[in-house]
Amino acid sequence: MHDLRMPRRSFAAMMIGGMLAAAPVSWAAAPPEAASCVACHGADGMGNAAAGYPRLAGLPAKYIADQLRYFADGTRNNAIMSGMAKPLSQAQIGVLATYYAGLKPSGKPAPMPAGAAASEGERLALRGDWDKGIPACIRCHGPGAVGVGENFPPLVGQSAAYIEAQIKAWKDGSRRGDPLGMMHTVALRMSDAQTQDVAQWLAAQPLLPVKTSKAQP
Ligand code: HEC
Ligand code: HEC
Incomplete structure (x- = not known):
């Protein structure tokens, strides 16, 4: 299994890559390529928490x-998105990525559900669980989990259900492609209770503008 403290060099290269990326730009109007995305991801790109459609606004373009x-x-592996993504050309992917990366995230954080183990979720997000080899989420996703550079997406602004579903997808292998298998390794070490706690805590955090520089893991 990967030692998450080891891949320092590739890690540093990714962070620097991210810092060199252009700052988000604001677009006046959606490009025609986005017409089929709006129904689920919203005109503001903030998705639909209840339906499990994630936020795209302000995610890194890459x-x-x-x-x-x-x-x-x-x-x-996702049936809906596979159907949406397959017909796209590389040029269309580029247009969509630039457009959504440039949208400013908006909206309010979700309320913490009654009975949620907020302090457990907070501890995992901010300090990790080193007995189980789980690093703090903010180590990679940045202070406030607002994302870092081009490789570490923000977690705030995503719904608890979506975050939970992604951790489970990494566990069962239906989501792959994460650089160095970082999230697969983290997910395998998380219990179902920890997954739920941290997802509920993250979804309830204030939405800050995505920073593409300055933040350290
Ligand atoms: C019918 C609803 C629907 C439509 C239409 C749709 N999406 Fe999605 N999208 C989803 C769902 C559901 C997910 C979460 C998939 C998963 O759980 O892996 C998703 C996930 C994504 C993600 C991953 C986000 C992340 O944080 O990792 C991207 C990027 C994305 N969609 C882009 C698009 C684009 C671009 C379009 C238009 C071409 C589009 N989607 C159209 C439902 C939709
Ligand atoms: C060692 C670095 C690292 C740590 C620690 C880490 N992540 Fe990640 N995470 C990543 C990377 C890299 C990605 C992007 C994966 C990709 O590009 O496919 C990611 C993506 C995610 C996503 C997908 C977001 C989306 O929009 O679909 C979720 C959810 C997530 N991480 C949750 C967590 C949680 C919760 C923790 C803390 C328990 C955590 N991560 C800790 C590196 C890390």
Whole structure:
């Protein structure tokens, strides 16, 4: 199994790659390519928490493009998105990735559900669980889990159900393609209770603008 403290060099290369990426730009109007995405991901790109459609607004462009290719080639297994991604050309993927990366995230965090183990979720997100070899989420996803560079997407602004579903997908192998298998390794070490706690905590955090520089893992 991967030692998550080891891949320092590749890790540093990815962080630097991210810092060199262009700052998000604001688009006045959606490109025609996005017309079929709006129904699920919303005109504001913030998705639909109740339906399990994730936020795209302000995600790193490279990350969005990678995910669209993963859905198309089955690296990431999802029937809906596979159908959406397969017909897209590389040029269309580029347009969509740039557009959604440039949208400013908006909206309010979800309320913490009654009976949620908020302190457990917070501990895992901010400090990790080193007995089980789980690093803090913010180590890679940045302070406030607002994302870092092109490889580490924000977690805030995603629904608890979506976050939970992704951890489970990495566990059962239906989501792959994560650099160095980082999330697969993290997910395998998380219990179902930890997954739920941290997902509920993250979904309830304030939505901050995505930073593409300065933040350290
Ligand atoms: C019918 C609803 C639907 C439509 C239409 C749709 N999506 Fe999705 N999208 C989803 C769902 C559901 C997921 C979560 C899939 C999963 O759990 O792996 C998703 C996930 C994604 C992701 C991954 C986000 C992340 O945080 O990893 C991207 C990128 C994406 N969609 C882009 C698009 C684009 C671009 C379009 C238009 C070409 C589009 N989607 C159209 C439902 C939809
Ligand atoms: C060692 C670095 C690392 C750590 C620690 C880490 N992540 Fe990740 N995470 C990643 C990377 C890299 C990706 C992007 C995967 C990809 O590109 O497919 C990711 C993606 C995700 C996603 C998918 C987001 C989306 O929009 O689909 C979720 C959810 C997630 N991580 C949750 C967590 C949680 C919860 C923790 C803490 C328990 C955590 N991560 C800790 C590296 C890490």
